Structure formats: C-alpha cells, structure tokens
Amino acid sequence: AELMNRVPVIWIELQDCAGNSEALLRSSAPTVDSLIFDVLSLEFHETIMAASGHQADAQLEDAVEHFKGKYLLFVEGSIPTAMNGQYGTIGASGETFQEHLMRLSKDAGAVIAVGACATFGGVPAAAPNPTGAVGVMDLVKGKPVINIPACPANPANMVGVVLHYILTGQVPELDSLLRPKFAFGYRIHDNCERRAHFDAGEYVEEWGDEGAKNNWCLYKMGCKGPMTFNNCSIIRYNEGTNWPIGVGRGCIGCSEPDFWDKYAYERPM
Ligand code: SF4
Ligand code: F3S
Missing domain, CATH: 4.10.480.10 (Cytochrome-c3 hydrogenase, C-terminal domain)
Structure with a gap:
C-alpha cells in the first residue's frame, strides 16, 4: 500500500552528459523502480521515457498543466546564455534552454538542480566558458531552488531531498550555496x-x-x-x-x- 502521495517530477536535461540520470538509475536504496513506482511520479524524462518527438512534447505540456504549482522540476546540465542562448535549443519550436527552464520553473513547486553543471555551471562553465554557461540559481528567482552538486550528484542525496519534501512539504535546510545541510554540512x-x-x-x-x-x-x-x-x-x-x-x-x-x-x-x- 502507498503510505504517501507520489510527488510529480519533471526532469529536464540541458547542457549535460546525462551522468546524473545515470547515477539515479543506479540508486539502490531505494532502487530506481521502487522510487518511480512508490515515491515519484516521473511525468517527463527524455532519457528514460518511451515517447519521443511531438508525443514527448505533448506529455510535457500535459504534466505542466495538470500538476501546476505542485511538480518538482529537476534540472540536469548548465544553461548557455551567450549568443541569446542559441548554443542550446530544444523541440520543434527552437525554444532555447534558457527559455525552456524559465517556462517550466514558473509553475514548479520547487526547482532542484542536480550535478555540478546545473548547480554552478560545471565543466561547460570552465574558462573560457564559450557558451556563457551558468547554473539554475543564476536565472531562477522567486521560488525555492535546491542545489545538489557533485559530478555526478549522489542519488542518495536526490532521494533524501525528495523524501523530505514529501514528508514535510518543505525543502530541507540549505546552506548559503542552497545545498541541503544534511548532505553538504560535512568536509x-x-x-x-x-x-x-x-x-x-x-x-x-x-x-x-x-x-x-x-x-x-x-x-x-x-x-x-x-x-x-x-x-x-x-x-x-x-x-x-x-x-x-x-x-x-x-x-x-x-x-x-x-x-x-x-x-x-x-x-x-
Ligand atoms: Fe584527501 Fe584529507 Fe583524505 Fe588526505 S585525509 S586523502 S587530504 S581528504
Ligand atoms: Fe566529488 Fe570529491 Fe566526493 S571529487 S565525489 S566530492 S571525493
């Protein structure tokens, strides 16, 4: 029996290598299948969903509409801002990664940046940073942003944040870099x-x-x-x-x- 409501999750990939998705797939406590069936309702994830093309776009729009204000937006990868964001576009409309992030974060309950790139720019932002890569917190304002850095982020810490959110309805206590203290309070x-x-x-x-x-x-x-x-x-x-x-x-x-x-x-x- 389900002990709690599954939380809707939309996971997007921007300037990334999918290493955090890979790490999540290897989550063992809980395993990714129990995570997806018991804890999360994974509404959209390019890499592991069956749909593609227009069907995938439609699934994303449905999820945003249906779970407005409630879904957790997971972001993997940095956001290129140079040349009006033209280094990264997505879907048939040619929306830039930056526009995509801003649109989807607007209706999210909270935004969770996973991995070095989504949090602080990571490898794409390394000097001389040709694409003007930045992290989520540089762009998304006025809503809870949680950073789970590392390359890759540890799935145990992703799960910890989600479980905390489900059980308390709140984001966990964060440090000045928006990292959950339960995971990043240790040297x-x-x-x-x-x-x-x-x-x-x-x-x-x-x-x-x-x-x-x-x-x-x-x-x-x-x-x-x-x-x-x-x-x-x-x-x-x-x-x-x-x-x-x-x-x-x-x-x-x-x-x-x-x-x-x-x-x-x-x-x-
Ligand atoms: Fe690195 Fe400190 Fe461990 Fe030495 S003791 S290997 S410096 S973390
Ligand atoms: Fe990263 Fe250092 Fe741990 S490189 S995975 S923070 S040991």
Missing part, C-alpha cells in the same frame, strides 16, 4: 578514511609508490578534500561500494563552485 577531509595518515604525515608522493600501495593520504597528489563539502566520504557511491579516495585518487572538489578551474588535478606547490 570530505573530516570524515576521510585516510585522515589518520594525513595526521601522521604519511603521504602518497608518486603514483604507485609505497604510500599509494598502503592507502596513505593523497594531499600531495592534489586531493581537495580539505576544501570540499560533501557526504561521499561518509556514504560513498553505489550503496557504499566506493568513492574517489577509496579507489586511490584525490578528491577534485566536484561539489564546489568553479571546481574545474579552481581544484581539478592541481597539485600543491
């Missing part, structure tokens, strides 16, 4: 399984050295765990299977704004 470095090695001054100095073989701290190989807020050092990915530092490479700060320019791969001097 990677403070919960890292290699922290004891950092404290002991035991570092990996070269790939494949003794330190690497013994899972020592990756700070000298460029780990950005000390500057990064996310809960992957606690919950990992894929039902706790593993996470970047667990497989022996540093954190690249994928949940932080401008991570690609500021953090990725740079080693300390």
Whole structure:
C-alpha cells in the first residue's frame, strides 16, 4: 500500500552528459523502480521515457498543466546564455534552454538542480566558458531552488531531498550555496578514511609508490578534500561500494563552485 502521495517530477536535461540520470538509475536504496513506482511520479524524462518527438512534447505540456504549482522540476546540465542562448535549443519550436527552464520553473513547486553543471555551471562553465554557461540559481528567482552538486550528484542525496519534501512539504535546510545541510554540512577531509595518515604525515608522493600501495593520504597528489563539502566520504557511491579516495585518487572538489578551474588535478606547490 502507498503510505504517501507520489510527488510529480519533471526532469529536464540541458547542457549535460546525462551522468546524473545515470547515477539515479543506479540508486539502490531505494532502487530506481521502487522510487518511480512508490515515491515519484516521473511525468517527463527524455532519457528514460518511451515517447519521443511531438508525443514527448505533448506529455510535457500535459504534466505542466495538470500538476501546476505542485511538480518538482529537476534540472540536469548548465544553461548557455551567450549568443541569446542559441548554443542550446530544444523541440520543434527552437525554444532555447534558457527559455525552456524559465517556462517550466514558473509553475514548479520547487526547482532542484542536480550535478555540478546545473548547480554552478560545471565543466561547460570552465574558462573560457564559450557558451556563457551558468547554473539554475543564476536565472531562477522567486521560488525555492535546491542545489545538489557533485559530478555526478549522489542519488542518495536526490532521494533524501525528495523524501523530505514529501514528508514535510518543505525543502530541507540549505546552506548559503542552497545545498541541503544534511548532505553538504560535512568536509570530505573530516570524515576521510585516510585522515589518520594525513595526521601522521604519511603521504602518497608518486603514483604507485609505497604510500599509494598502503592507502596513505593523497594531499600531495592534489586531493581537495580539505576544501570540499560533501557526504561521499561518509556514504560513498553505489550503496557504499566506493568513492574517489577509496579507489586511490584525490578528491577534485566536484561539489564546489568553479571546481574545474579552481581544484581539478592541481597539485600543491
Ligand atoms: Fe584529507 Fe584527501 Fe588526505 Fe583524505 S586523502 S585525509 S581528504 S587530504
Ligand atoms: Fe566529488 Fe570529491 Fe566526493 S571529487 S565525489 S566530492 S571525493
């Protein structure tokens, strides 16, 4: 029996790689099928829906009309604003991604930006940002926007936000970057399984050295765990299977704004 009302979800993809959709499909607690059948009513999602073309457009318009003010709008991917948005258009009308986002967010109950690109611009916004890519919060005003950054966003955090919304009718408590505190109130470095090695001054100095073989701290190989807020050092990915530092490479700060320019791969001097 259904314990709660399923919340209608419209999921759109803009300047993206579908990595967050992929991550959601791998959600294991709950699984994506129980999520779709028991928790969400997924009204529109280009990548996993059967309809295409005009049929898909019609399904989107029906959902907006039917669930006005109630649906959660999930956005994956950044929004190109250069050249009047002509870097990204969608559907037969040639609507730009920006127009598409503005139109669909107007009637949403809340807008949830998932992944590095939809939150802070991500890789498309990296210098020199030829498409003028920005995140959802730079454009959508006057309605709740929730950011679930990381590359990809952890499906456990997407599910956490949705369950909170269903159970309380509210968005969870957010930090100054609109990230839910339950997931982004933790510094990677403070919960890292290699922290004891950092404290002991035991570092990996070269790939494949003794330190690497013994899972020592990756700070000298460029780990950005000390500057990064996310809960992957606690919950990992894929039902706790593993996470970047667990497989022996540093954190690249994928949940932080401008991570690609500021953090990725740079080693300390
Ligand atoms: Fe901190 Fe990174 Fe070292 Fe972990 S591997 S202790 S996050 S610097
Ligand atoms: Fe991203 Fe760093 Fe976690 S790169 S997935 S925030 S370990």
